[in-house]
Amino acid sequence: MRPDLAACYGQERLPRYTSYPTAPHFSAAIGPGKYAEWLKAIPQHATASLYLHVPYCRSMCWYCGCNTSVVRRDDPIAVYASALRCEIDLVSRQIDRRIKVDHIHFGGGTPTIMAPETFNDLMGSIRQAFFVLPSAEIAIEIDPRTLTGEMIDALAFGGVNRASLGVQSFDPVVQRAINRVQSFEETAAATEGLRRVGVTGVNFDLIYGLPHQTVASCLDTVRRCIELRPDRFSVFGYAHVPTFKTHQRKIDDASLPDSLERHHQSEAIAAALKAAGYVQIGLDHFALPDDEMAVAFREGRLRRNFQGYTTDDSNILLGFGASAIGRLPQGYVQNEVGTRAYEKAIADDRLATVKGYALTDDDRLRAEIIERIMCDFSVDLDPICARHGFPAEAMLQSAPRLQDLISDGIVELDGTSLAVTDDSRFLVRSVAAAFDAHLDGSKQLHSRAV
Numbered sequence: 001m002r003p004d005l006a007a008c009y010g011q012e013r014l015p016r017y018t019s020y021p022t023a024p025h026f027s028a029a030i031g032p033g034k035y036a037e038w039l040k041a042i043p044q045h046a047t048a049s050l051y052l053h054v055p056y057c058r059s060m061c062w063y064c065g066c067n068t069s070v071v072r073r074d075d076p077i078a079v080y081a082s083a084l085r086c087e088i089d090l091v092s093r094q095i096d097r098r099i100k101v102d103h104i105h106f107g108g109g110t111p112t113i114m115a116p117e118t119f120n121d122l123m124g125s126i127r128q129a130f131f132v133l134p135s136a137e138i139a140i141e142i143d144p145r146t147l148t149g150e151m152i153d154a155l156a157f158g159g160v161n162r163a164s165l166g167v168q169s170f171d172p173v174v175q176r177a178i179n180r181v182q183s184f185e186e187t188a189a190a191t192e193g194l195r196r197v198g199v200t201g202v203n204f205d206l207i208y209g210l211p212h213q214t215v216a217s218c219l220d221t222v223r224r225c226i227e228l229r230p231d232r233f234s235v236f237g238y239a240h241v242p243t244f245k246t247h248q249r250k251i252d253d254a255s256l257p258d259s260l261e262r263h264h265q266s267e268a269i270a271a272a273l274k275a276a277g278y279v280q281i282g283l284d285h286f287a288l289p290d291d292e293m294a295v296a297f298r299e300g301r302l303r304r305n306f307q308g309y310t311t312d313d314s315n316i317l318l319g320f321g322a323s324a325i326g327r328l329p330q331g332y333v334q335n336e337v338g339t340r341a342y343e344k345a346i347a348d349d350r351l352a353t354v355k356g357y358a359l360t361d362d363d364r365l366r367a368e369i370i371e372r373i374m375c376d377f378s379v380d381l382d383p384i385c386a387r388h389g390f391p392a393e394a395m396l397q398s399a400p401r402l403q404d405l406i407s408d409g410i411v412e413l414d415g416t417s418l419a420v421t422d423d424s425r426f427l428v429r430s431v432a433a434a435f436d437a438h439l440d441g442s443k444q445l446h447s448r449a450v
Contacts, residue, residue: 005408005427014429014439017374018306019332020367021357021438023325026334030356032345038328039094042316047133049103049314050126051306052084053321054111055339058146061180062250063168063210065239067323067337068109080321080339081118083346085125087320090351092129101130103312106140112147116154123158137162137312139201144190145182152193162201163194164234170224171217174210177255184224191228202230208265209238211255215268222272232293233278233286234308235269237262263426282375283428285309302375309375322352331358362437365390370432377428378419385416392416401434 015022042048055068056077071077092098104126114122126132139162140155155163167187168180175181191202204225208218225233240256242248257265270280278286279294282302287294296302296311303310305317306325319326322342325334333356336342345352359367365388372379381392396402396416405411410424411431420431433439 005410005424008408009410009427009430012430012433014433015436016308017370017429017432018304018308019325019327020370020436021363023332023334025438026332026355026357028355030331030333030353030358032351032353034356034358035326035333035351035353036094038330038333039091040096041330042095042099042328044097045100046316047100047102047314048130048316048318049105049305049312050101050130051105051107051317051319051324051326052111052122053107053109053319053324054080054113055109055322056080056113057108057110057143058113059179060247061168061178062247063178063180063207063238064247065241065245066107066109069339071113074115076339077114078118080343081114081122083343084122084320086346086349087352088125088129090346090349091318091320094351098129098131100133101126102133102136103310103314104132104136104138105307107307108141110143110146111140112142112151112155114151116148116150119151119154120158132159137201139164142166142190142194144187147190147193149193152190152197152199155194155199156197160199162203163199164203164205165190165230167204167221167225168207169210169213169217170221171213173212174217177211177251179250187225188228191230201232202228203232203234204228204230205234205236206269207236207238208269209240209257209262211251213257213265215261215264218265218269219272222269222276226273226276231288231291233273235266235273235284235286237266237284266426282309282377283425297375300376304371304374332356361388362390364388365395366435366437369395369435373418373420373432373435374428377425378417381416381418395435398437399434402431405431405434 056071057068058070060070138160140160141164144165165187169175170184194202206221240248273286274280277288279289279297280286281293281297285293285308292311293309303313305312315329317327319335322335322339323337325332333353335352336345336354342352365385368384369379369381381395385392385395402411406413409421410427412419412421420428
């Protein structure tokens, strides 16, 4: 990495572009009525994906940027799961038929905090309301420290076939600094238990840029993870936003690595994973060569949604739970963020939508361009702009930031085709941002580019 580029672009705060426009641009102009209207307009033969958010954990990891809270008792979780089942029924009544579903993702928080029987009841509600295809991917995020044998059996019974295990770091110094002490043995036991019951797709989540983290400790974590041979890795840079996530104030700013050190950690992790046979996919994912995601990447079919890189090609994502975001062809919707407000809305038999965004033709065009840049590190503007009835040259002229990226050697432009140079791929978010017409008003809400 050229230090001058890191200094110039690394401190800029930019979206991760899991959607476009991004959530800071959602407004209360889109509410329950508009969401109901959009649900009723879902095409007859559409296939949808589902996201279910479970905003509870047994303890707070101080790096966490998710919408979650700590609970010691099981009662609030059971009440919340009941609200989820009611919301599923409410949404399906708006659609008025069992539409096909080929992807289900449980996110958190810690979804496996639910009691096994509660999870099975929830899966039953999903299958009653929607036609879950036999080939559907059913994925769940897991904290290995709290996963029980009974829950592993429930996941298998419910049809779960992919699990994402939070690892982050095995360095005990880092673990203490982020309030997440997790042994290798706990992680191995969870991995082996899941595989034993047929949950064959296993992902590990790692984070770099954590307090007191070093290249050496990152490499040691990778080495130990490789012993368990997960199918995929997600490798994220820690986003330090203590203004918005107050628990992050427990992390000493002075203990955090700078942009250059963060980049060294990222590059070291990537090199170690590629040496172990994993294929680098986009900005922050790695997969074994025969994994479905690696195949989609090779074939140019990789997509990006709120879970990051994905093989899910549906343009309908139904979000359930507090703060959950959904997407329909018309735009985005988001539920009440607070669990009490969410549960009250559902108890009143009304959709919990509190804000959203109606897509314009320009948004759809820019969203496709940004997605291809984030997935492929390149984009040919001409065919995309032609599909949207917009001149490619005019799109280039509407991206004044692009000229600086070209001058700095980050982007190569050939006619209307652009590509991020190999040694600048760590700045792909900066390239995507060149086509973001909404960026200037929301920079302070995002994480650093490096």
